[in-house]
Amino acid sequence: MNRVYIKTYGCQMNERDSEAVAAMLRGRGYRIVDDENACDIMLLNTCSVRDAAEQKALGKAGYVSARKKRQPDFVIGILGCMAQNRGAAILDTLPDVDLVIGTQKFHQVPDYLDNLRAAREAGVPIGSSIVDIAEEAGSQNTIRDHLIDTADAGAGPDGEGPPPAPQVSAFVSIQQGCNMDCHFCIVPKTRGDERSRPMEAIVAECRSLASKGVREITLLGQIVTSYGRRDYAHTGGVSPFVQLLEKVHEIEGIERIRFTSPHPRGFKADLVEAYARLPKLCEYVHLPMQSGSDRILRAMNRPYSRERYRQIVEALRAAQPDMYFSTDIIVGYPGETEADFEQTRELFEACNYDMAYIFKYSIRSGTVAAELADQVPEAEKERRNQVLLDILRRNSGRRTASLIGTTQEVLVDGPDKTGRRFTGRTRGNRVCIFDADPRLIGQLVPLRIERASVSTLYGSLVLAGVDATAAEGASAATPLGAARSPHVSAA
Numbered sequence: 259m260n261r262v263y264i265k266t267y268g269c270q271m272n273e274r275d276s277e278a279v280a281a282m283l284r285g286r287g288y289r290i291v292d293d294e295n296a297c298d299i300m301l302l303n304t305c306s307v308r309d310a311a312e313q314k315a316l317g318k319a320g321y322v323s324a325r326k327k328r329q330p331d332f333v334i335g336i337l338g339c340m341a342q343n344r345g346a347a348i349l350d351t352l353p354d355v356d357l358v359i360g361t362q363k364f365h366q367v368p369d370y371l372d373n374l375r376a377a378r379e380a381g382v383p384i385g386s387s388i389v390d391i392a393e394e395a396g397s398q399n400t401i402r403d404h405l406i407d408t409a410d411a412g413a414g415p416d417g418e419g420p421p422p423a424p425q426v427s428a429f430v431s432i433q434q435g436c437n438m439d440c441h442f443c444i445v446p447k448t449r450g451d452e453r454s455r456p457m458e459a460i461v462a463e464c465r466s467l468a469s470k471g472v473r474e475i476t477l478l479g480q481i482v483t484s485y486g487r488r489d490y491a492h493t494g495g496v497s498p499f500v501q502l503l504e505k506v507h508e509i510e511g512i513e514r515i516r517f518t519s520p521h522p523r524g525f526k527a528d529l530v531e532a533y534a535r536l537p538k539l540c541e542y543v544h545l546p547m548q549s550g551s552d553r554i555l556r557a558m559n560r561p562y563s564r565e566r567y568r569q570i571v572e573a574l575r576a577a578q579p580d581m582y583f584s585t586d587i588i589v590g591y592p593g594e595t596e597a598d599f600e601q602t603r604e605l606f607e608a609c610n611y612d613m614a615y616i617f618k619y620s621i622r623s624g625t626v627a628a629e630l631a632d633q634v635p636e637a638e639k640e641r642r643n644q645v646l647l648d649i650l651r652r653n654s655g656r657r658t659a660s661l662i663g664t665t666q667e668v669l670v671d672g673p674d675k676t677g678r679r680f681t682g683r684t685r686g687n688r689v690c691i692f693d694a695d696p697r698l699i700g701q702l703v704p705l706r707i708e709r710a711s712v713s714t715l716y717g718s719l720v721l722a723g724v725d726a727t728a729a730e731g732a733s734a735a736t737p738l739g740a741a742r743s744p745h746v747s748a749a
C-alpha cells in the first residue's frame with residue numbers, strides 16, 4: 259500500500275512540484291514507481307492552461323477509478339492547477355477521487371496519504387475524500403526537496419531497484435504565482451499572488467545540489483524576472499533577479515544556469531548585460547511574445563509593444579551573438595484580424611526562433627478573454643498555426659544545418675533511451691546523441707556535430723589524440739571544465 263505513481267501534466271513548474279512531492283514521499287517511506295499498473299497510489303499533477311489539458315487529466319482519473327473495484331484500497335489524488343481551479347467540484351463527476359490538493363499544498367501530500375492509510379487500516383469507511391486548496395503563507399518555500407537527496411537508498415528507502423543515474427541538471431523553484439493578469443491566462447487564479455523564496459535559501463539549495471554533482475541549474479517560476487521585487491532593493495541598477503543570477507554564478511561546481519519563464523518586461527539593461535558578463539548563463543532565452551500586434555497585446559493586457567519586443571531581441575543578440583531564442587505565441591486570440599496576424603507573422607519571422615510553443619487560443623473560463631465575443635473560427639486558428647509552424651521549421655532547420663561541422667560544448671547527461679549511447683545538451687539547449695563513457699556523465703565535453711535530425715544533433719567527442727568512438731578510451735576526452743570557453747567554438 260505504499261507504491262506511488264505520479265503522472266505530471268503541463269510545464270516544468272509542474273515537473274518540479276512532482277519531483278518535490280516524490281522526494282517528500284520517499285523520505286516518508288513510500289516507494290516511487292515507474293509502472294502505473296504496479297502502484298497503490300496514483301497522483302495526477304495537473305495543468306489548467308488549456309481546457310484540453312484538464313480534460314486529459316479528468317479522463318485519466320475517470321479511467322483509473324475503475325481499478326477501485328478490484329483494488330478497493332487504491333488511492334487516486336488530483337494535485338496542482340486543476341485541483342486549485344475546480345476544487346471540490348471535481349468530486350461531483352469523480353466521486354472516487356480521494357485527494358484534491360491545490361498548488362499551495364503540495365507539501366501536505368505525505369501527511370494526507372499517511373492519514374488515508376491510517377484511516378483505512380483502522381477500518382474507517384472508504385469514500386471520505388480530502389480537499390485542500392486553501393492559500394498558505396510561505397508555501398513558496400516548500401518546493402525544495404530533490405529526489406537526489408533521497409537517492410542514496412536506490413529506487414526506494416527499502417533499497418529496491420537499480421541505483422539511480424547521477425543527476426546532472428536540476429530545477430530550482432525561486433518564486434510562485436503571478437500578478438500580471440494577462441487576459442487569457444488562468445495562472446494568477448491557479449498559482450495565486452507572486453511570492454519569492456529568500457535568496458539565501460535558493461543559493462543554499464543550489465550549493466547543496468552542486469555538492470551532489472549537479473552542474474546545470476534551471477531557475478523556475480511563473481514570472482522569474484519579477485523575482486524578489488517586493489523583498490529586495492535594486493542595487494546599482496541591478497534587479498533582485500540579476501542579483502540572484504550573480505550569486506548562483508559564484509557557486510563552484512555549477513557550470514550552467516538557465517531560467518524559465520521570464521516576462522519581456524524584465525529584460526532591462528541589467529539582465530541583457532548579464533548575458534555578456536556571466537559566462538555560466540547559457541545563451542538560450544525563452545522570451546514569450548504572445549502576439550506581434552500592438553492592438554492584440556493591449557487586448558491581452560501585455561505591457562509592451564512589438565517595437566519594444568524587437569529591441570529586446572536585438573539587444574540580446576548584440577550582447578550574445580550566438581543567442582538561441584524560443585517563444586510562446588497565441589494565434590486566434592479573440593478579435594485577431596488578418597492584419598494583426600500578419601504583424602505577428604512578420605515579427606515571428608524576423609526573430610528567427612530556434613523553438614516556439616504556438617497555441618491556438620482556447621477559452622479558459624474565469625479569464626477576461628473568455629467573455630470576449632469576437633472569437634476566431636477554429637479553421638482560421640489552425641491556418642495561422644500552420645503558417646508559424648512552417649516558419650519555425652525553416653528557421654530552426656537552418657540553424658541546425660549551420661551547426662553541422664562545428665564543435666559544441668555539451669554537458670553529458672547520461673545514457674540515451676536505448677541505453678547504448680549517451681545524451682547531453684548544448685548551451686543552446688539542443689539535444690545531442692553520441693558515444694561516450696559513463697565516467698563522462700556530468701562533464702562538459704567538446705562534441706563535433708556530424709549530422710542532425712529535426713530535433714537532435716549527432717556527433718563524436720573530440721578526444722585528445724584517441725579514437726573518439728572507442729568507449730573504453732572515452733575518458734581520455736578533454737572535459738572543458740572550469741577552463742572551458744564560455745562559447746561554442748566554430749570549426
Ligand code: SF4
Nearest residue numbers: 436438439440443445
Ligand atoms: S505573465 Fe505569464 S503567468 Fe503571468 S498572467 Fe501573464 S501569461 Fe500568465
